[in-house]
Amino acid sequence: MSGTSRSHAGPPGPPAAARPIGQGLVDAGLISAEQLQEALARQRASGSRIGQILIAEGWVRPLDFYRALAAQLGLEFVDLVRQPPDPALFDESRYDEYARLQYVPWRASGGAVTLALAEPDEEALKDLRSRYGPETRFVITSRLDILWSIQRMAQQRLVADAVCRRMRLDPEHSAADVLTRAQAWLFGAAGVVLAALLIWKPVVTLLGLNALFGLLLFGSFLLRTTLVWKGSGTLYQAKSTPEELAALDERSLPVYTVLVPLFRDAAVVPKLAAALRALDYPQSKLDIKLVLEGDDAETIQACKKAGMEGNVELIVVPPGLPRTKPKALNYALPFARGQLITIYDAEDVPEPGQLKKAVLAFRKAPWEVVCLQARLNYFNWRENWLTRLFTLEYSLWFDWYLPGLEALGIPIPLGGTSNHFRAEVVRAIGGWDPFNVTEDADLGVRFTMSGWRVGVLDSTTFEEANSRLGNWIRQRSRWVKGYMQTWLVYMRNPWRTFRRLGWKGFLGFQAFVGGTFLGPLAFPPLTAMYAYWLLTRTHAMDPLFPPGVLDISLALLLIGNGLLIYFHMLAGWHRGRHLLVFCALQLPAYYVLMSIAAWKALWQLCWRPHYWEKTEHGLTRVEAPGGSDVAEAA
């Protein structure tokens, strides 16, 4: 092993030959002189360290670089795979600190501890000496070795925290229990009372239920109309100009962590690699973590073979329940080095400039904005009927509804990908709820409950729309189940939710989160009643529809549904997808599918509340767009 003959006693001093590390690498034949010149030019532009640039670009192997660094500092280099840290020195409870400061305690002798570290700058050394004493010794290792060692030695603690940290911090708002005891009693009592009323006064009870549903759906429709009006405003549609983006100084850009949870996604790994490579952000300031499941050997192999750059690291989550994306994200969170964090899905193709836009948007936003949701849309929208309707729905949701929610100060249920966070805030609130199958929606509401705000980013990530019906139903039923979980969690103490969200946020939460599953659930009985009446012209239902209720029902049927179709048309037009304007007329048929998914979600909520229905990716025959196409379409 290189460097084993060197001493690791004492602090690093000036090297014997004070030769810059880059030149040392050239002299050792590890990089070419041209690569060094290019790296120096990039260093001037981005302010990153030369080593970070060389590794991120893949011009030098991390192991080679850290060996050269050790030689330059006159320290020993250790390979932690071959010479693992002493387990007696490793304190599981401090894995956060090890990951943040990029070190692990390695050996101890004569009362002094030897630390293996990857970022031996003055500040880190001073900090570590203050923790371990002035006699502390240092050896150099690679960042990957530290990552590997922490994962191996603190695995149990990492898993336990990934599953339980959120619950420990805020048990009331954990979806680990579907219903609290009080909620179970309340729903049970309501069911009994309703059954009794239906027996005692069936007509009046059904009339009351009909009126209540009508009012709730009318409220949801009014909110959606307001959202479209507000969300279409210029200030919420365009937040940064090309001039502002061009003026961004790369030296001022923070390190950005990109978390990509993967599970049975081997087929899309090459596309993912291309999309990550296309990001317009200094590679040396990108900290990309592919978060993999330990028993998913195929995807792990695909990632290893993808030939990704040196700034891509693999985090392997040990198999175990709950097997959910939020658990995987929680597991990876301590290893995130960035000040900002974003999440992409395996099949995502983000607009190349999205990270820079997010940095700019965070700088321009008030301090309480801690999360930005980028817009999501589909690249395979032309593929079939399902993808066209799905694209229309997403266009309205992300391009108009979410900016509208932002404008009105209503909690924004985040989409599952392309959320950009301030890292310290995500850590402070304990990460994601591993028991909620739409952890993103939950997090958006939780931010608002905690006094923070979520904004919308005027940048698009293109995804693969589900093109197969069964796959679509699985995905949609998970989403609806997650919305049900989220609603139940924040309605455990409605008064507290009301106080924290304010009346506008509270009503918006009811109409937007509650309305998202109530509408599809109510669709079959209401449609059946209407169809029966239309075919038979029976007067049997007249008592259920006195003038006021009938007026609301007709308004919802004609104006409500009609305007919703219109809003979808506008959203399709606004995206420049003219064909979709006509497809919006087919939305009622799409509602049938949404309804099937919603009923499946309700069934699953009762019997398999935490089951994560995996969405298959890579089924499309449409080629994902490249960098410039994405920028143009976004």
Place this chain on the structure above:
Amino acid sequence: MSPKQPEFEARFERWVARLLLLCLAAAALGWVPLAELLAVSFSGLALWSLMRNCTARSRLQTGMALPLLMALSPATVWPALWLALSVVVLALREKSWVARLASLMTIVFPALLLHASRAYLQWLGYRPFWAE
């Protein structure tokens, strides 16, 4: 787009929205001439904005203006016709026939919806209060 432009657009959008609200309020109070004046002003500004920079909001506003003018009073039928002709001309500026038809659809759909709803209610033989 200059950095100042979004602020101007936002102010402009707020004023146009206020015009619409005032128009609806005047119509609800039975001040028909005022409502007509406000509706015509709203429609004119919406169309002007649509022709100028074709923002999302301006298309929505123009789409709302057409049924408003058609439903308000017989006096606003002529401005409605003028608006309809203008949006046809605007749609013809698009590059393909799909885009032209789609452009037209995104503006005339609410007016079509209004007519279809009225026809359906007539067929049912029921007039809810909001269709009076």
